[in-house]
Amino acid sequence: MNAYDEGSNARPVPGEPATAASGGPPPDGHPAPGDPPAGPLPRTGIAALSLRYQIAAALALAVVAVVVCAHLALVFLHVAPSNTVTKQHGQAIDEWVYPEFEQNWKLFAPNPLQQNIAVQVRAEVRAEDGSIGTTRWYDLSALDGEAINGNLLPSHTQQNELRRAWDFFVATHDNENRPNGLRGALSERYLRRIVVLRLDREQAGGPGAVVHQVQVRSRTTNVPPPKWSKEQVSDKPVVRQLPWWLVSPADRAAGTRPAARTEASAR
Known part of the structure; x- marks a missing residue:
């Protein structure tokens, strides 16, 4: 009888992949008979939070989205040509925009800052x-x-x-x-x-x-x-x-x- 015959004392031959009989995973990657089934993947991000914190996070994101949209709308109305909305609510728009969010064109022509x-x-x-x-x-x-x-x-x-x-x-x-x-x-x-x-x-x-x-x-x-210019300034x-x-x-x-x-x- 061969020393490497199947049995309780069987050992894998060096250089060959392990088999179910030798205690290793089968070559096709499927779990061996009797192994416990693989569990679900762990949750990450908001999904990993409890329901209460998921609701709080969703509300916070909604508030941020509303504020960002409102800010963009007010800045757009500030730089847009005069229209019905700016005529009726111009003071409210100015109170939001000035002074931190004021938009101007001083960097560009016709009068760049010099x-x-x-x-x-x-x-x-x-x-x-x-x-x-x-x-x-x-x-x-x-x-x-x-x-x-x-x-x-x-x-x-x-x-x-x-x-x-x-x-x-x-x-x-x-x-x-x-x-x-x-x-x-x-x-x-x-x-x-x-x-x-x-x-x-x-x-x-x-x-x-x-x-x-x-x-x-x-x-x-x-x-x-510049040196090549003939302009004279004080x-x-x-x-x-x-x-x-x-x-x-x-x-x-x-x-x-x-x-x-x-x-x-x-x-």
Whole structure:
């Protein structure tokens, strides 16, 4: 009798595939007789959640979809030519779009922007010892430029928040810094809160100092023409300085340091 005959002590021959008799899977890939059937594949994603969480996830996705569709519709109506809807609901559309989502064509013809505008701010602060002083001018545009320089993926806030706030203010005020429309007060409050937040980030006046007033100015210089151009432009900067603005507790509460929030709550 051959030593590798079938039986309880049978062993596979080296170099040959295992068979059902040798305890391995059959060569056709089907389960051997007596093996337990394969179970269902595990669920993934939302399907793996319980019914309650599936309903919550579906509702959240539906809300996000509705908000996105509504936003796209409002932005479309904002840039679309005047029509019946914009005439009846123009104020509601503007309140949603301005100032964060405003659309404009300044990058393109016929009047592309050919100036460098630096937004600067200084503040009157009260130090921890009670003394009142005025800080130096902080060039907020230069600080944004430093944060963007060398950054492959700069944030939208770094690139546009300050610039769009200043554009919004200029568009809603005349040369005497008087509001020329209903959005003048909104643009002033928006710009003021941004500069207060930025001053807090720079710890203007030192740790614990509280900002009482701010003054904003812009320094505009023309972009020099190329060497081959005969165009002549002035290289002297033009400064536009705004009056001092009192900082309200609501302005300080928009993300300022705890010392400022403590004083605001005590008032």
